[in-house]
Amino acid sequence: MVYKDEERKRKLGKILQKIHHLIPPVDMDTYAVGDYEIRKGFLDGNEIKRLIVYLRSTGCQWMLDDENGGCAMCGHLAGTTRGRKITAEEYEKQFQTIIAQIDFSDIPMICVYNAGSFFNDNEISPEARKSIYDMINSIPQIKHVIFESRPEYITEDKLQVLTKSILGRRIEIGMGLESSDEYIRQMCLNKGFKLIEFQNAIKLLKKYDVKSLSYVLLKPPFLGESVAIDDSVNTITWAFEQGIDVISLEPISVQKNTLIHLLYSMGDYRPPWIWSVLKVMVQVHDMGLVRIGGFEFFPPPEVCTHNCSVCNEVCINAIEDYNATNDIKVIHDALDMDCINCKHKWLNELKDTVSIQEKIDSFIDKVDTVDIELLLRNDFRNYPNKLLRMGGCGIYNL
Ligand code: SF4
Numbered sequence: 001m002v003y004k005d006e007e008r009k010r011k012l013g014k015i016l017q018k019i020h021h022l023i024p025p026v027d028m029d030t031y032a033v034g035d036y037e038i039r040k041g042f043l044d045g046n047e048i049k050r051l052i053v054y055l056r057s058t059g060c061q062w063m064l065d066d067e068n069g070g071c072a073m074c075g076h077l078a079g080t081t082r083g084r085k086i087t088a089e090e091y092e093k094q095f096q097t098i099i100a101q102i103d104f105s106d107i108p109m110i111c112v113y114n115a116g117s118f119f120n121d122n123e124i125s126p127e128a129r130k131s132i133y134d135m136i137n138s139i140p141q142i143k144h145v146i147f148e149s150r151p152e153y154i155t156e157d158k159l160q161v162l163t164k165s166i167l168g169r170r171i172e173i174g175m176g177l178e179s180s181d182e183y184i185r186q187m188c189l190n191k192g193f194k195l196i197e198f199q200n201a202i203k204l205l206k207k208y209d210v211k212s213l214s215y216v217l218l219k220p221p222f223l224g225e226s227v228a229i230d231d232s233v234n235t236i237t238w239a240f241e242q243g244i245d246v247i248s249l250e251p252i253s254v255q256k257n258t259l260i261h262l263l264y265s266m267g268d269y270r271p272p273w274i275w276s277v278l279k280v281m282v283q284v285h286d287m288g289l290v291r292i293g294g295f296e297f298f299p300p301p302e303v304c305t306h307n308c309s310v311c312n313e314v315c316i317n318a319i320e321d322y323n324a325t326n327d328i329k330v331i332h333d334a335l336d337m338d339c340i341n342c343k344h345k346w347l348n349e350l351k352d353t354v355s356i357q358e359k360i361d362s363f364i365d366k367v368d369t370v371d372i373e374l375l376l377r378n379d380f381r382n383y384p385n386k387l388l389r390m391g392g393c394g395i396y397n398l
Contacts (some may be wrong), residue, residue, distance in 0.1 A: 003361050009187060013068025015372075016190070016259055020069055023078050023257045030056050030086055030091045032081045034115070034298055038102075040324075041109045043144055047324055050109035050144075053098055054079070058086050058123050060116030062150060066191050071176070072221055075255025076115035081300045091128035095135055104141040111146040112136075119153035119173075122259035126161070133165035140298055144215065148174040151201035159208040162296045172246065173205060174213040179220060179231055180238035182189055188220045188356065202243050211245040215293070218251040218280060218305075219272040222359040224352030229276050236284045247284070253275050253301035257376065264303065265375040268363060274307045274315040275346045278335040285328040292319045308342035 001012065028034075034054040041050035059080035063070025070077070095112075112132065115121045132170055145166055154173060162171065178189055185191040198214075205212045216235045219228035227292055236247050251272045254264045263269035277292060284290050308317055318334035321327070337343075 001361060001365055002357075003364065005187065008357070008360050008364065009068065009190075012072070012187075012259070014064075015225065015262070015364075016069030016072060017067075018372060019257055019259065019262060019376065020063075020077060022376055023082075026078075028056060028081065030081065030090045031097070032056065033094045033098050033323055036095075036098055038107065039269070041144075042324065043108055043333055045326075046196065048109060049107045050111060051102055051104075051107050053095065053114065054112045055091060055094055055112065055114040055124075056080070056086065057114040057116060061120055061122050062116075062192055066190070066192065071178075071191055072189050072259040073217070073252055073255070073300075075258045075261070075299060078257050080115050084392045086124075086128075088125050088128035088131065091124060095132050099135060099139065104139050108141055108143040109146070110136060110144075112144050113148055117149040117153045118147040119149040119155070119158045121153075130161065130165060131217045133162065134184060137166050140201060142169060144170045144172070146172045146174060148176075150193055150198045153176050155202040156204065159204060163208050163210065170212050172211040173338065174215060174248070175201060177214045177235065178237055178378055180235040181231055183267060183356070184220055184223065184231060187360070188216070188222045199242050204244065212243070213246045213248060214239045214244045215248050216249050218249060218277060220252065221263055221269060222356045222363070224354060224359075225273065225276055225346070225349040226352060227356070228272060229279050229350075232280045233283045234296075236280075236287060236290060240287045245287065245289070247290040249284075250293050251278065251305035253305065254303040255301045256299065261266055261302075262367075262372060262375060264367065265365065266363075266370060268359075268366070271303055271305050271340075272347075273346045274305050274312070274319070275335065277319065278307055278315070278331050281322065281331045282328065282335060285331070289326075291323055307346070308339065310341040311337065311339035311343075385398075 034056040036054060038049050038054045039052060039169050041048050059077055059082050059211055060070060060074070063074065063077050064083050114124055118124060120130070136142055154175075175198060176191070179185045180195065182195070187262050210230050216239065217234055218232045219225065220231070220266065223231060232249060236249070239247060251274075252260060253271055260269055281290065281292065306312055314337065315334050318330045321330040
């Protein structure tokens, strides 16, 4: 069937809500972080270690309150209390306990993530934020701090408190722009906020000398491989024009309990090829600082960007090398490689001419004929562990 846009949006929203209702309940200790990792990072051109703290959180308000179920690709909800407020005391205890276990003597960077917006008072109270700032400020070895938030929560008063509390460090705030194309952002991803809110947030961050980081997706749902490459390139171009400091290109991975998970289980979605990641990078490298990310999530993703077992390792190594050196030659060299096993498949997928609307409409019709609950029980047994590792999930673990 051919649907109208309002109908598409409503039907996709209903499907996403259904997916979220199927997330099984889990017991969680709200005085302990959801997870933490020590990964490679880069500071002033040098390879360093960075600590990533995934706070056990209330959950993203956009996902909890939105009638269409929040962002289509996001699987963070499953690791949260799904709306049960985490108190300041619980957040403080989580953070205190984790930093007490870490030897920061060779870890100058910390990323504090809460599966939502760090600056939304309904997700983390001002009191809890202030305690976390003070704890970070008390660790002199930390030189670089990263938080994440939707742009609408980045306000003057919050930046004032932040910059008066964490002193003499580089502070960076990541915002999920995902795509600068309004149709893709709202229809395919259900992102919600407006581009003007993103632009205003960049201006405010500049005023307070806080660095802005933007996440840009590669291959949102319902985009063919070639359209996806163009969308990432256009979005990165646009974001730099707005004055963003850093971009993290995020090839979409499959997190459980997401629209992507359902599409993948129905055989209607493949995470982007690494070839596509490389192709984006050669076009955007000269625009500014672009990292290649997409592997750091809680709960962790099941399937990440990948090519084939023959060339995965060399391509992932190229990504690692690029992140370490910012040398575009490694990306060119990898992209110029000819993998007889898979490159022709990728080139073939670049010819996909089915429109976004046609893909959405056929998905909506097909969903009516499948058992969503059964499909979401997909435990990814058929996905070879070797590929999973090489596809990025965990490959950056030290
Ligand atoms: S991507 Fe960010 S804003 Fe969107 S639902 Fe997930 S946590 Fe919320």
